[in-house]
Amino acid sequence: MRKRFNLHYLAWTVIVMLVFGVLLTGCGQATPPNNSGAAGSGGSKFKVKVGYIDSLSGPAAAYGKSTEAGIKIAIDEVAKAGGPTIELVERDDSFKPDLAEASAKELVMNQNIDILVGTINSASALAVSKYAKDNKVLFINSDSMSEKITGAQGHRYVFSIVGNTAMIGKAGAYQMSKMPYKRYWLAGSDYEFGHSVVNSVWTNLQQMKPDVQKINESWWRVGESDFSSYINAIRAAKPDAVYVGSGGGDTVAFLKAINQSGLNKEVPIFIHAATDHDSLRPLGQDAPEGVYGTAFYFNYFPDNAMTKSFGEAYKKVTGNYPGFAGLNGYLTIKFLAAAIDKAGSTDKEKIIDALEGLSLDTPVGKGTIRKEDHQLMLPMVFGKTVKSANLPYLITTDNVLIPADKIMPSVEEVLKTRKK
Amino acid sequence: MQLRRIIPWIMLAVLLVLPPVLPRYYLYLLASIFVIALLATSLNFILGFGGLLQLHHAVFFGVGAYTFSILLLKTPLPFVVAVVAGPVAAAFTALLIGWFCVRSRGLYFGMLTLALGQLVWAVIFRWSALTGGDDGLHGIPVPEVFNSLKTAYYVTLTVLTVCLAVLYLILKSPFGLTLMATRDNPVRSESVGINIRRHRLAAFVIAGFFAGIAGVLFVLVEKSVSPSLLSWSKSAEIMIMCLLGGLTTFYGPALGAGIIVFLSMKVGTYTEYWLLVLGIILLVLVLVLPQGILGFLAEKYSGRGGDKGGWGKDASG
Amino acid sequence: MLQVKQVAKAFSGFQAIAKADLTVPKGQVVAVIGPNGAGKSTLFNLITGHLRPDKGHILFKGEEIGGLSAHDICRKGVARSFQLINIFPRLNTFENVQVAVLARYRKTNKLFTPARKLVVEETNDVLHKLGLIPYRERLCNSLSYGDQKVLELAIALGSQPEILLLDEPTAGMSPEETRTIVKLIKNLAQNEGLTILLTEHDMDLVFDVAERLMVLHQGQTIAEGSPEEVRRDKAVQNAYLGETG
């Protein structure tokens, strides 16, 4: 009996110590690491707290972490250049929308923050956006590619720095319409992102090139581990070309399966983000050659000083060159800082006014936030995968910069979706 | 003994007078704790008192929330109808799932609830025309009054109190007594003339109904839904709350919900390793305090409550 | 009142009951005896619906009950106690019996009436009859072994059966506790007019209380009749009494 009770006291002690231990060690880390070198230069008088919610754990953590790195690099750069001092308050949503919304509320109500950025999970972004609308705080969507964010569910308080599924589709269709293929097989990850990308590609392609036909479509579950049966079904149908709308992790796995099966040698394959560095680097030499893909960003194209400097800065911090998620975080802070300087205030309403129509030079070219729908208009890149002579992973060749006006849905189209 | 009777009333009184002095955020936090507390208590109704290994209780929470949201968002039906429809749909889902599950016992029951719950999850995840797929539904048009945090707080608190009272009554009723009898000894229950399958099914449906109410409350507070509401990690989280508070105690799950929700918020501000912390808490709990906090206190200060045999030994029978 | 005809039951190849026959007339105390493993408990489980017979008929008041579920059979008026303690360990003594009484009156589905106000008299009656009143509020896993056995009986009586099946009612009991039980059984049979079917190891007890015996050997009924007839039966002497001396 005595032994039992001792055990219980032990349990209590351990639990209590654990809780306090976490709280205490946490306190030590709570101060953001980025404002150290900033204040000294006596630059901008603006100081602002930004709440950052993203999936730092869970299945999309690779992107969340990458965005986080981009954000931190931008914060440092901005501070060194005499811009506003940005204090970042981070929350992990573990890829759970309910947690993202709860975190947003905590940041706004408890930390008195009125600028939020994030998040890779579309449902999280939409939930936070809705909360931002109801409570009149600024939310800049840095990662989620759902077209609903600045489309059907857009409003004054939400901005999107990352391109969306409508743009991905239009860009893909624009490139594909220049090619001779007519009979297409459509495939993708069976979730919202996959379906909206493929829908957008297909409706746009049908408009640009009315004689295309769809043979069929196939959908796999998110996190599918075995693509061989899908590839076999595609192979059996003998299409002219394949378009694939798959999520990040699935893209990597699907590329691998293409390489093993040799499908890339039989039929042209288009996949958004297949050409992105985050998809190709993990595969090393095991990525398939000759796969076409639109992307938001190549860290080597277009070859200009900004591309280089951001690429190197990112590599210094993380050890790797950036993919699009890194750029998203970087641009989010760059635009925010520029807007604060332009507004001459940290008042959210003034920042919003300043963000509308704001233009900045970016590694991909000139980017402008469209006043009407708060979507950043940025060129997209397109290329074909190829083995590199000196790098341990594949890069792209035949790179093309697709101008922003070719990929943006018109303002009327966007505003029409909001009316519904 | 006296003290144990009074504590819930004191808690209620304190919670009633708190809002004027509490910061906004804590009103919100408490309101969401009330929602989860109701969910956890409804789970414990069948898990702790019914001895049924319900491994996927979040499904009913999600079905209630989704039904309510979809009716408000996509149909012109009045608010009251949607409020009633949420729990009813959850109860109906419970009836369907339960109908399959009560035929088996113990762990097998648990595995079936898990498998069938995943089917419901898949339906909601897939049927994006209706449910918005993994994007979820946002900006559910709940009546204006619920936009005030104070209203949300009092509504959730009132509903929680009423639901807890009802569940308490049920546990003290012949139905509850019989339920505990089927938990303690299914074989004997049958031989005194209790149709344990039907009785368990009824309990399952009741628990589903109350989980559905929690789902409706969740939407009133958060105004959005997504498939993560019925993920199995959510279900596991509720189970951890029940275990932390004490499976054989009535107020334990509510206490556990309060602790876990509060901790997840607090720890989340310091580290992105909240799940690791939760895992360690759970591990310690399982190894040294399986009867939970209230179970431990009950064991220490009175004869009854968390008794030695622990929970549901015979549930596997 | 109860008739078992040519019943058989096998468990994955092992024939537990090959051919059992039994007649229990109304108002009598009947005992099933037989060596360990003869299939007595299996026979009980078949009668009470915990097992489903492969072959044969079980008639209760002329009605086929073989293969019905346990709770249905109980509701027809067949109640039983178990060889090993089989009570509701985390309910108190009163509640243990109350559950059975509630089930008897079909009141287990009442949701909102507090249980402590229902069937109190009937429950107390049963407790009184078996002398359990002093332990009313005790959590029943804190009762002594003997009292738990009595409670076992009380739960069965709570169902207000027409026939009561007692599976080794005195197993593991001290001589004194055994005497109490015997008194109880006799009392139930004589004063309440209850029909009782029991299995028992203690032969003195069997010949003391039983008016009729059935002998089960390797799953077969080898004799049935009054204690005197059975005692004189050659097959029984060979198979059973002979072995035990």
Add this chain to the structure above:
Amino acid sequence: MDAGALGSQLVLGLSRGMLYFIVAAGLTLVFGVLRIINFAHGSFYMLGAFLSFTVTEMMGKQNPNGFWLALVVAPLVVAAFSIMIERGLLRFVYGQEHLIQMLLTYSLVLIFGDLVKMVWGTEFKSVSVPGIFIGNLSLAGIIIPVYYVFMLVVGPLVALGLWLFLTQTVTGKICRATATDRQMVDVLGINSTRVFGTVFALGGWLAGLGGALMAPMVNIGMGMDTSMVVYAFLVVVVGGLGNIWGTLISALILGVAEALGVLFLPNLAIVVPYVVIGILLIIRPSGLLKSVW
């Protein structure tokens, strides 16, 4: 629809079924003997894949021996982890209720998830397929990637190995007896918990093997534990809890059904397994083969 495509799809379905089997076998084995629903099985699988990545990295990304070494080392390391968990943690809850045991394994899911993130980081990772497995094998119009042929060999080998273990070794026999009738084993004076460590390690080894085998095909990253373990559960439930051969059958049925679904109902392929599972569960609520339960 030509016969070649159909044939390929059937063969691919079988190989997919083999994958499911290898992962689910450990789960069902542990369940049958220990009566524990091991949620951490998915974590072991993930660990197997990450370890396989580390081993191949250490051997040099393009070194074909890396894969083979990983195939040996990763499952063994995972098995070692399993033994540590069984002896260090699980052992103390054998007397407890199912729920408690289950939640213990769930706590490991949470802990392992974050530990893997701490050790390996969040970037996507990939293991190369050895050169000999690249390309397709073509036979009578049936085209299969060579790696799948390899899977089709490994799967039955694992099944055969399990069968030999369970029928030919003393430990295996005790396992089977324990799974069928724990009480009887105890009565015979055999200490059934003695084999628990072995069985749990074997379960971990199988999960690790699954992870290492899948590593060249999948994207190794966070979240691969839960996406696999839920699926493995479904396979195990359909097969009959604790029955290894039931698991084999249900894994093959699901694999083939999925592959055919992809061919004939390509835009609804994702619901096919769930429909199949639903139907099987309605027909046989307690699994295809008699579960040991």
